[in-house]
Each structure stands twice: as structure tokens, then as C-alpha cells.
Amino acid sequence: MTHPLRIGIWALVHGNRAALRDPKEPYDASWRRNRGLVLEAEALGYDCVLVAQHTMNPHRTDLGQLEAWTASAALAAETRRIEIIAAIKPMLYHPVVLAKMALQIEEISGGRFAINLVNAWNRKEIEDAGLTFREHDERYAYGAEWLSLVEWLMRGEEVHHEGRFFQVRDYVLRPTSSNRPRPRIYIGGESPPARDLAAAQADIWFINGQPLENVQALIADVRARPRQGEPVRFGLSTFVIARETEKEAEAEYRRLLDLAAEDTDIKAYVKANTDPAVAMWKTQAKYESVGTNGGTSAGTVGSYQQVAERLMQFHAAGIDTLLTQFQPFEREMRRFAEHVMPRLAHLRTR
Template sequence: MKTTRDDLAEYRRRHVPLYNGNRLKLGLFAMNCSNGMIISKAATSQRIEWDYQLGLAQKADALGMEVFLPVARWQGSGGEIDYMGTNYETHTYAAAMAASTSNIMTFATVHAPIIHPIVAAKMATTIDHISGGRFGMNVVMGWLTPEFAMFGLAQRDHEARYDYGSEWMDIIDRLWTESEPFDHVGTFHRLTAAQSKPKPIQPRPVVFNAGSSPTGARWAARHADFNFTSFGTVEDAQAYSTSIRATAREEFGRELGVLTFAVVICRDTEAEAQAVLDGILDDADWVAAENWMSTLGLESHSFDAHMFGEMKRKFIAGAGAARIVGTPEQVVEQLKDISDAGMDGVMLGFLNWQEELDYFGERVMPLLKEAGLRG
């Protein structure tokens, strides 16, 4: 019997961490890539080594966080640090984390044009079984042309990427739900007797997508369960959240969550936190930052010198994410502002991941509970 949307919603409310009662969901993001969200030569204790990474997942799990979300990269962004150039592949990473945690959701980031939908569906199901129904898939269409060249693939134009992604996701949804083999003849795939058994434990594993262009946001509204986005101001966040949720509801009859990401620099005093931020900026890898920005279409010739310089400073500590800096009390205030602006959750990054995650758990999590953001 086919699962209805009401059935899926009820299952998720009962069993899926991202649908629990916490007003503000929390997770870690980009920890599997060197330098995480900080494009700087500043000293960091982060290591792309298994014991270190496993420790992060288990700490986040023990703190009750909902999401552990790695980034899929195949090469770095150059500069002195070769930003994100050392990284773990996300499916094998998620599978191992799933077997080593109890409650947190483990995600894989999937480049749809690189991984065949039958393979993607089967890997997702396998990890969902390993985790007992805690797997999620962050679907990306890819934007780094040099990475595609590594695979001998040509980058499609922007609209075609999402056309491909729609066909890819439709195939996966059928593989997850249909009991009989099916043929598929589409624009991008021709499949004969496509099938995948067993089915996932979840009626449908949770799908993230970070599309924010008009085409990308519409794709997320149709296919994703959560849109993953950045924003300039909390007013921007509120407007975007309202708009994309309305698109999902009115055009596709779906409920869409919205998440964002942030670098957190939290210390006992505001001055200490600001000093850490200043150190990150003082040791910035400007070449890597410009390379990263250019992959997002943010070129120096598009802005005046001052605006481009300020934008680069934002990308140094955050790679485009929100920047949350201050005392534990100030961090909670800023997280509350983000929640009030319509974000369902924030995926966090740090300079020194394990130490700062411990501090966040000891000093910030209790205050989030007092503020009514966490149960």
C-alpha cells in the first residue's frame, strides 16, 4: 500500500529526529573537509582523521543534536591551505557514523550528475538500515566545473542541471517505493527493469537541497524536505523562508522546512570571541577565498573594491554562512533571532571543533533550553 503524505508526516513526527519537538534543530556541517567553513591559515585542532571525526559525531549525538552533515568535495579551492582539499567521501563516512551513533541523523551529500540514481538509491537504503532509519540525503547538482572535469563530465547549464536532478530524484523515489521492476525512458536516463530491494526503513529518507536561485528553490520546493540556505540579514531570512514554503505548499502540496548554517565563535567574554575572529581574518587565505567565491559566481569585477573586500571578509569566517560571535548569552540571542526569522535549524561549524563543541554543550545548550529553543 502506497504511503500517503499524512502517513509520512505521522511517521516522521514519531520516528525521525528532524521532526522532533525542538523549535531550533542543530547539527554540524562541513567537518569532514579541511578547514570546514573557515578559509584561513589560523591554527586549528581540526583533523581529517577517523578518530577525530568519529569523536565529533559521538559528541554531537550525546548533546542531542539532530544532524551530522558532511560536504562532498573532490578537490580543494587552492590557496596556501588548499581549502577543503583534504576530505572524506560522504556515503562511506555516513555509513560508519550511522553504525557508531544512536540518535543523530547521518547525511551523505550526493552529486546527482556523478552518482547513478540506482546506485544512490541503494546506498541510501543501506545506510538507512545501518542507522535504523536515521539517514538523510543532501542532493546537490554540482557547480564546480574542475571537479566535473575530473570525472570526464561536462557541466550542464543551470536550468538543465535541475531538469536532470528532477528526473534523477523521481527515479530514486520510485526505487524506494515501487515493489515491481519498472522501465524508464527519460531525457537523461533509459532504464530497463529498474528495481531496488530492500526498501528504506523510513517511508522516504529525508532529502536536503541547497538550491536558492529561482530554479533551485523551485526544485527544493518540489523534491526536498528541507531547503538549506544562507542569508544576508534576518529580514532576508524571513522573506526567503516565507516565500519558499509558500511555493512548496501552494504549487506542490508539500510542507518544506528551511535550515541555515553558521560559524560559531563563542568565548567567556565578547572581547575574547572577537579576538579569535580577528585572528582568523588576520591569517586569511585570500587566494582560496577568491577561488571559492568565484565558484559561486561572485567575481571581483561584479562589485566595487570596498564591497568585494567586505564580502571576502565574510567568506573567510563562514564561507558565506552566518557568523555568530560572542558570549554564550549573545550566541543564544543570535540563534533565537535566526529561529524567529523562520529557520527551523542551524548547522554549525567551529575553528577548533571538538573543544568548541564541548564548550557549546556545556555553556550554550542549557541556555537554549531556558530560551525555549530546545527541549
């Protein structure tokens, strides 16, 4: 089955996605800005928004940081159509508490809420809170047990569980979703344990931006892993720079690349706090790009027609949810909606 192509955005939970020192986009990760951004994205026709979870800013401790779950609840109340996807790091919330929060936001949104499980890469965020930062594969074992509990609880099942990490006795949550069996589940991460987890428990697996042939191989790998129920679906993150001509897009790419080169302090800080076993960072190191989570590595720099055609190639490969990044975000988000979305619609009807 081929699902329609959905276009989403990243909320600006920690401000700029490509370069911090951009005169065209002063740093702003405030609730006021994010509220306006998401409301405008909904009006422009975007389908979903990912609200990434960080309790402290992952780039610099003196910069503001939006809180994902309270913001997602507020966005659920303010919007009418767009899907709200809140990321969650299992080490920060007990599954009983998180499942209850998810069901409440699901009710507020009228059935438009989703969780995105991310097993954490920022050691400092966890350890400075006095929590245990487990090693890579151990985090995925923890996350798998955690997610099983959350799913059962979101479905309204009575849970009695004696596991390796959690003991839950005769727990039932009410009310459950009146719109569907439970909120949608996204999973990020590209290591072998992450792929196993996505194949077993995700509705949609998020892939970081990278060339088409890499994405095709990743999709084939996860489709080949054991799975029960409906087939897993796939999402992709990408930073978009689209202009009337390829030359204009390339000039803007070089502008952002030069600005990103000034963020040496941020890159050193992030590297010092990153678990070296995280697959995302190994993949990103292979490509020159701007933006986070693979950035422009998927090749989404070019003319409006070139970008639309590249995105349709990913759709043909199995991607049905695209999470876009821009800078300056609001201006480029509007440009994409005006010039690329109509071309995507035309290509879909061919």
C-alpha cells in the same frame, strides 16, 4: 506547526572551516578525526551531521579530503541517535546506484539517514573526471529528474522512466526502509531554480548563513511556490563564535578574520573553479564573515546569551535545523554545548 529546534554540525570533510593557517587547529580531514568528532557531537546532544561531498579537495589539490558516502555508512554503524546527512552531487552517481546506497545506509542507521542534493559549483571536480559540467539552470533540470527517480526508488516503487536525462526500465529496489517511507531529503541552493526544486521536492531546504531579514524573505518566497504534501521545512548554516562577553567573541572573530586573509591562494583557486552563476557566492560576497556557506553572516558572534537569542530569532522565523561550524572545531563545539545549548533550552520554555 512549529518543529523543535535541532542543532547539527558540519563534518570536517576538508578540514578547517574558517582559516587554513590556524596554529590552534592544524589541518586534519581524516576519517579518524571525523569519527571522533561525530561520536562526541552525539554525546553532547547535537542532532545531526552534514557530510559534504567532494571527490577532490575544493581548496587545494594537495590536501586530504574525506569521502562522504563511505564515511556516512561507517558513521551510521558507529552512532546510535544522530542523523547522518550525506550530500550528493547528481552528476557523480546514477540515480539507481545512489538510491540503493541510500537505502543500505538507511538500514545500517536504523532510519537516521538523509541525503542533501547539491547541484555542484566546482567545475574542475566534474570536468577533470571527464564528466559534463552542465550550465546552471540545466544542472537543476538534471537534478530534478535525478531526484524524482531516487525518491521513487527509495520508496520501493517499480520505476519505468523515459526522460530527458535518464531511461530506467522496470527497476525495483529491495529492501526499503522499515522505519519510514524513505530517507529524508534536504536540498541546498538559493537561485530561482533551486527554490523551485526545494519547494517541489525537499523535506528541508538549507539556506546559507545571512542576516535574519534575508532568511525571512527566502522562507516566504519558497513557501509561496507550488507544493504538494507536507509543508517544506527550513535549515540554516552558521559559523558560531560565542564567548562570555561580546568583546571576547569579537576578538576571536578578528583573529580568525586575520588568519582567513592569509588564504589568498585558496580563495583564488576556489574562484577560478566556481561557476559564477552560483547564488551562494554572490550572497557571500556581500558580507564580511569567516566560515563557509555564509559563515558568520547570520550574526552568530557574541556573548553566549546574544548567540542564543539570535538563534531563537531564526527559529521563530521558520528555521528548525541549524548546522553549526566552529574553529577550533572540537573545543568550540564543546563550548557551544556547555554554554549556548542550555540557554536555548531556557529560551524555548519562556
